[in-house]
Amino acid sequence: MPFTVATVDQTAEMLGVSTRSVRRWIDDGSLPAFRIHGHLLRIKVADIEALLEPVTS
Incomplete structure (x- = not known):
């Protein structure tokens, strides 16, 4: 299943x-x-969004 990725800048x-x-x-x-073509870094958008999840106490 394909997923959406972002660059480091994005x-x-x-x-x-x-x-x-x-x-x-x-x-x-x-x-x-992860790296594509040996050197380009890509980050899954889902992993970026996981950083934005609210912290519950």
């Missing part, structure tokens, strides 16, 4: 953060990502 814009923050989250495993 992800940063969606979350209102810098691309450096997005890359740091990818590097530390907080944000799953």
